[in-house]
Amino acid sequence: MLAGLPGDVAMADSGTDAAQTRAQATAAAARVTALQPRVQRALRAYERALAELGSGVSRSISAQQAVDQAAVLDAAEQQAQDNRVRALYMSGGTSALLVTVLSASSAGDALRRATVVQRLIAVGAHADRTGAERTMALQHRADALQQAAEATTVTAADVARRYDALTATLAQATGVLTRLSQKARQLEAAQAAAAQLSALNAAVAAAGQERVASAHASATLPADYHALYLAAAHTCAGMSWGLLAAIGQVESGHGANTSTSYAGAQGPMQFLPSTFASYAVDGDHDGITDIQDPADAVFTAAHYLCANGAGRDPQATARAVWHYNHADWYVALVLKLAGEYDTGTRPAPSS
Secondary structure, X not given: OHHHHHHHHHHHHHHHHHHHHHHHHHHHHHHHHHHHHHHHHHHHHHHHHHHHHHHHHHHHHHHHHHHHHHHHHHHHHHHHXXXXXXXXXXXXXXXXXXXXXXXXXXXXXXXXXXXXXXXXXXXXXXXXXXXXXXXXXXXXXXXXXXXXXXXXXXXXXXXXXXXXXXXXXXXXXXXXXHOOOHHHHOOHHHHHHHHHHHHHHHHHHHHHHHHHHHOOOOOOOOHHHHHHHHHHHOOOOOOOHHHHHHHHHHHHOOOOOOOOOOOOOEOOOOEXXXXXXXXXOOOOXXXXXXXXXXXXXXXXXXXHHHHOOOOOOHHHHHHHHHHHOOOHHHHHHHHHHHHHHHHOOOOOOOO
């Protein structure tokens, strides 16, 4: 009987190892399951950011249009007021009115005329103050709308932050399974967890494709940025202006939101300062390269994209966009929007 002890011990050890392997697989599966709500929340946030990427730009441009319209109305009202004051001045201005005082036939008549002149001058001065106050109020409104636009304009940086949070959670779940032994990964619990994880990754990919497919180029495009995109594209053989417009839209809403991103990118084309310094172009020929200046930023973007192959062929252009932002969703989105800009198929501006 003693001779059989080593075999019994081996069988016991084998049973212990199997139990430990099953326990590891079960624990790993439980951790993956526990991470699923976090992944789902992160996925919803990512989807919302992608969905709002275009609509945020539209809102910010609408806000700017409201400011421009208010400025036009204010100018028209000011012109009408000026016409009224001119009529009161009898088309001769203050000097002409003062002449009427000097030509009075008597001291009493002069006093009466002087009183009328003072009243008319006071009306003109009040109109000037009212116009200045209106202009100041309009500027305050413009500033408030701009701040609101920056707060609501979703940019590529916002989507990237959501995507990074999502992929970090997915990576954590993947790491749980990767650390299992080969035997543990083959057990049913671990394989079920791996299937759950695979489905989540597929959902992420599908969400990106769906949102990119529904995205559209800006219905309204600021004239100054349009001119810059056209001019800068001519500096690179084969580059379309739509490529620069697409990047300008997703990076800042064509200048609507130029705040520094969480990764440190700056300006209307969202360059890292070090990258901008390496490729900087003086787009407006003022002797200065400024990361915040629209002309410098757009021409530098053209230079950077061209240096990475944009314009040579579709594949090279896609790689150049990937260099701009190392994310597949970003490449797909920019190329989709670029196609709409180039073919003129973006939505008509809303009335």
